[in-house]
Amino acid sequence: MNQEVLLKYLPKNPPRLQKGVVNYFVTRNLYAFTDEVITFSPDNSVGQDFKSSFGLESRQIDRLVESALRKAGEFEMEIPNQKVLNLTNSVLKKIISQGFLIDFINPSVEGGIILELDRYGIYYLIEFFNDGDIVFLKRNGDNREVFDLDEEGLFEQIG
Amino acid sequence: MVIIEKFLIWMKKVFSSKSGESKLRVSNSICDSLRIPSHLHRNGRAIDDEFGEELIYRRFLAPGLNSDWLKSRQLSSSIFEVKNDSCNRSKYSNSPHDVLYNVRIEDEGKHYLSWGILSINSKAFSLFTFQVNGTTRTFSLKLSHDPLDCMFPHSEIIVLEAGIRIDTSKPKSVKAVIRDYLITECEIVKFPS
Numbered sequence: 001m002n003q004e005v006l007l008k009y010l011p012k013n014p015p016r017l018q019k020g021v022v023n024y025f026v027t028r029n030l031y032a033f034t035d036e037v038i039t040f041s042p043d044n045s046v047g048q049d050f051k052s053s054f055g056l057e058s059r060q061i062d063r064l065v066e067s068a069l070r071k072a073g074e075f076e077m078e079i080p081n082q083k084v085l086n087l088t089n090s091v092l093k094k095i096i097s098q099g100f101l102i103d104f105i106n107p108s109v110e111g112g113i114i115l116e117l118d119r120y121g122i123y124y125l126i127e128f129f130n131d132g133d134i135v136f137l138k139r140n141g142d143n144r145e146v147f148d149l150d151e152e153g154l155f156e157q158i159g
Numbered sequence: 160m161v162i163i164e165k166f167l168i169w170m171k172k173v174f175s176s177k178s179g180e181s182k183l184r185v186s187n188s189i190c191d192s193l194r195i196p197s198h199l200h201r202n203g204r205a206i207d208d209e210f211g212e213e214l215i216y217r218r219f220l221a222p223g224l225n226s227d228w229l230k231s232r233q234l235s236s237s238i239f240e241v242k243n244d245s246c247n248r249s250k251y252s253n254s255p256h257d258v259l260y261n262v263r264i265e266d267e268g269k270h271y272l273s274w275g276i277l278s279i280n281s282k283a284f285s286l287f288t289f290q291v292n293g294t295t296r297t298f299s300l301k302l303s304h305d306p307l308d309c310m311f312p313h314s315e316i317i318v319l320e321a322g323i324r325i326d327t328s329k330p331k332s333v334k335a336v337i338r339d340y341l342i343t344e345c346e347i348v349k350f351p352s
Contacts, residue, residue: 071222103230106222106237114237125236127335135335139343145290146336 061092068105068113078111084128087151088113091126095158100124126154190309193268195260198253201311207250210281210302214249215314216258218274221351229347236335238275239342244316248281248304251312255348262309275351283344284316289336296320298337316341 065088072079080088088105095117096102103123104116111130116123125137134154137146149157190200219238221228228235247258255278259271284300301317318327318337327334 067223067227071227075220075222077222103233104228104235104237106227106235108237109240114235116235116237123233125335125339127331129331133331135331137332137335137339139339143290144336144339146332146339147292148330148332 061089061096064092064102064105065089065113068107072107075107077107077109078130080107080111080113080128081130083132084112084130087128087134088115091115091154091158094155098159126158186308189264190262193260193262193264193309194270195262195309196253196257199251199257199260199310199312201306201308204306204311206304206306208304210248210284210304211250213281214255214278215246215281215302215316216249216252216255216348217246217277217279217345218258218271219277219351220271220274225350234277234342234345234347236338236342239277239338239345246279246302246314246316247310247312248302248314249278249312257310257312260310262307262313273352275347276349277345278348279341279344279346283341287340289340291332291336292330296333298325298333300337300341 065085068088069080069085071077092102092115098119100117100119102115103118104114106114106116108114108127108129112128115126115128117126118124121140123139125135125139127135127137129135132150134149134151135146136149136154136157137144147153147157187197187200187202191197217239221235221238228238247255249255252258255276258276259274261268261270281302284302286297286299288295288297290296297320299319299322301319303315303317305313305315307313318325318333325333327337
């Protein structure tokens, strides 16, 4: 396995190492374009124990969504509601499997979550609002298309 | 804060609630008490709606680490709020940092010193065309000088369609696409600290 990796999802506050507890970082293998998990324990140095990320995708998505939630709390923004969180989770699962790269996941100042993605150099924005509205925007160079969608319409757009 | 200033705040609120906007002038002493530099005070200066080639400054608050909203030269749309269309123009600013002063009297001089600053060239405010819900629509952005008593450079970004000012809150797609247009025209002047 090629070990040149980028620490993509380095936790803000890495958990303190405890005896017998396995900690991990999710990383991206620049050659294989896959996410991998580095696990380590107090007895191992970071990067010694590579494992497949198969099956851990959900945990990674949960962390990304949790991060957006935390940021909303820190900046006293309207907290994204459960429906938005569930929908964000479902959309992330779908788009990650389709080769979209996640640029940003942030809380929206208007209440909700903004996903910003890239695929083949085309920029995508999906904004989920707490009131149920969804905006889908696609930018390719100077050309922009934008849609007000419902859940069904969004899944049609992202295939 | 001294009693007279509190009284003026109360008066300002009363006027605002009755007329929709305050007609009450805030004195330079109140601007001074908010620790806003004198070059930013209006001092009776007239509105200047002639925007030549100048820069427009906006403050922004970005959650998380820089990498949460900046990647290469790509800025996250999350840091640009269209609902808040306030900005400062460079023509009447001594420094981009002037946009970090908080002129709300009720906030008693709590400025936004840790916030970041974006700049946009006024040349970006021109006609542009987008596909909105499958329909081609042409918008234009206009700058309007809207001086405040303690912040003379204060201006607003106005969105027009066919020459008529539109409400960008609905549909949400219009707001999103205008925000996307503006964010791609922005440069970072100061990172949040």
